[in-house]
Amino acid sequence: MRNRPIICFISHQSRMNGAEKSLLTLMQGINESGRLQAVLLAPEKGPLVVHARSMGIKTYIVPYVFWTGKRGRWVVKRLVRLVVNLVTLPAVLLTLKRIDPDLVYTNSLVVPSGALAARILKIPHIWHAREFVEEDFDGLYDWGASMSMSIIERFSKAVICNSSAVRQKLYRLRKWRTPLSVTYNGFDVAxxxxxxxxxxxxxxxxxxxxxxxxxxxxxxxxxxxxxxxxxxxxxxxxxxxxxxxxxxxxxxxxxxxxxxxxxxxxxxxxxxxxxxxxxxxxxxxxxxxxxxxxxxxxxxxxxxxxxxxxxxxxxxxxxxxxxxxxxxxxxxxxxxxxxxxxxxxxxxxxxxxxxxxxxxxxxxxxxxxxxxFGKENYIKEISGHIGACLYNTRPSHHGRCRR
Structure with a gap:
């Protein structure tokens, strides 16, 4: 493994909402640590890409889509999303081969492309759960909640939740073989x-x-x-x-x-x-x-x-x-x-x-x-999970919720 492992972060969108702000804080902190190198894969151009590039973070764009959708015309739209994700998967694979990351890190539950590509390329993968999906966005998983949770667990070496409430929701959906961890978002309090x-x-x-x-x-x-x-x-x-x-x-x-x-x-x-x-x-x-x-x-x-x-x-x-x-x-x-x-x-x-x-x-x-809620603990804990996945060790805070 290279001296400074490359971590490819997968964002579900390119707006600047909470998940994207937390992702920027994480990528910037990882790069500043000098031990890891963060790169970004996004589905479109937008404020997230602009901010990332202004921080010197290498950014790649591939138009993948969600595997969740709102109620209503969900049945029809989920078939469209399935086709789009399958059609764009080769582009994601080619981009990851070009980046050659040591680990892939998906920043949301609502996009599967990074995890699928990492599985095919046999690259370690982490999934970060930052939403409930159904309760907060009235969303449904295209492949059903049970199958989606199975894929999330099988295709990831670690699953990180941004609150105990999210972790409890995931535990209700599936009997997980390994504990889910909780790391609160970090902020530049200084x-x-x-x-x-x-x-x-x-x-x-x-x-x-x-x-x-x-x-x-x-x-x-x-x-x-x-x-x-x-x-x-x-x-x-x-x-x-x-x-x-x-x-x-x-x-x-x-x-x-x-x-x-x-x-x-x-x-x-x-x-x-x-x-x-x-x-x-x-x-x-x-x-x-x-x-x-x-x-x-x-x-x-x-x-x-x-x-x-x-x-x-x-x-x-x-x-x-x-x-x-x-x-x-x-x-x-x-x-x-x-x-x-x-x-x-x-x-x-x-x-x-x-x-x-x-x-x-x-x-x-x-x-x-x-x-x-300082960013230092946030970056330290997630870096610990990344290191554990890269070197097959166990972070000392695994499964722990800070209060």
């Missing part, structure tokens, strides 16, 4: 500074005519925007002046539906509901907000919660999926039961009207996030 919670409350709540509630991420039903808008409506009815800003790609027609819920408040204009679209400088929005809402029905990890606290803004999230692993209720954040928008409104009102509670939760949340 890039951020802790804020003074008292000054934050004064600036974002006391001195703000319309304190900002913020949601970040894809705008679609699974992310719980309807619950946030219903809570906003209830707060307005209670006499609170607040505005909800929503940043991210929108599902066609969905913003109009959300606006219709607040149609009776059209006279308040921009002070009620704002769609910001895709925002490049997302840190700025976090810093301007009074509270960040994570209302997903079932979030695999909760990257938005971490980003918000790094920027000094407290979080209210759903008590489901990976969110409770990121924030602890009434200590580092507030949790509410999914679907209970009245409970969400109550939590928002509590933080806005109780400065001591706001400051206590923000201080504890910042301390916890800066302590637990």
């Amino acid at each position: 890039h951020y500074n802790r804020v003074d919670a008292t000054l934050k409350y004064k600036k974002s709540v006391t001195l703000s005519e319309f304190p900002v509630l913020l949601m970040v991420g894809s705008v679609m039903p699974q992310k719980g925007h309807e619950q946030a808008v219903l809570a906003l409506k209830m707060l307005i009815q209670r006499g609170l002046k607040v505005t909800l800003k929503i940043a991210g790609n929108s599902l066609a027609g969905y913003p109009e539906y959300l606006e219709s819920i607040l149609s009776e408040y059209d006279g308040m204009g921009r002070h009620v509901l704002n769609f910001e679209g895709v925002v490049e400088d997302i840190d700025r929005l976090y810093q301007q907000a009074a509270i960040t809402l994570v209302c997903s029905k079932c979030e695999a990890f909760g990257r938005v919660a971490v980003e918000s606290l790094l920027n000094g803004t407290p979080v209210i999230g759903t008590n489901n999926g990976g969110i409770p692993e990121v924030i602890q209720d009434d200590f580092t954040g507030l949790l509410y039961e999914p679907g209970n928008y009245t409970g969400l409104a109550d939590k928002i009102e509590l933080l806005l009207n109780r400065p001591k509670v706001y400051e206590r939760i923000l201080n504890a949340g910042q301390a916890d996030i800066f302590n637990r």
Whole structure:
């Protein structure tokens, strides 16, 4: 084996969502370590490719597709995806032969091409589970969940989950012969500074005519925007002046539906509901907000919660999926039961009207996030798994969930 093994990372898309941000952090850290060399294989051009190349990461593009799809015309579309993946597999094989990696690392459960090609070429493979698929994206596996889990296990030397919630879901789908490990996503915490919670409350709540509630991420039903808008409506009815800003790609027609819920408040204009679209400088929005809402029905990890606290803004999230692993209720954040928008409104009102509670939760949340989610542990743990697969050893943290 070469002195600096090459790791080929397979991305399922070229946007810059949470999985891609975490992948960039990992690849950059691996390259900076000097022990491994990261290269990227992506299905299309896009922001991920641009960022990777700006970091000096070699990038290759082959148009493979998902092996999951949404409900609806799933039966027809899954046949199309099967054909496309089979047709593009030779190109993936040729590209991997050209790269000549020592290990292939697939960054999502939703694409099989990297694992299939690695199996054919007899290259070690790692699969990183960063989503539930069904619960968070209303998706179904083209080959069925049971067969897909069998392929994932048989074609991988290790499977890494980004939360205990994802690991538990995979355990429910299959009796795995080897333990699944959990490694939380890592962040460049040195890039951020802790804020003074008292000054934050004064600036974002006391001195703000319309304190900002913020949601970040894809705008679609699974992310719980309807619950946030219903809570906003209830707060307005209670006499609170607040505005909800929503940043991210929108599902066609969905913003109009959300606006219709607040149609009776059209006279308040921009002070009620704002769609910001895709925002490049997302840190700025976090810093301007009074509270960040994570209302997903079932979030695999909760990257938005971490980003918000790094920027000094407290979080209210759903008590489901990976969110409770990121924030602890009434200590580092507030949790509410999914679907209970009245409970969400109550939590928002509590933080806005109780400065001591706001400051206590923000201080504890910042301390916890800066302590637990640094990129160093993230890169170290995954590098350990890669090394174990390359040299047939066992990482000391295998199967362990950090808390």
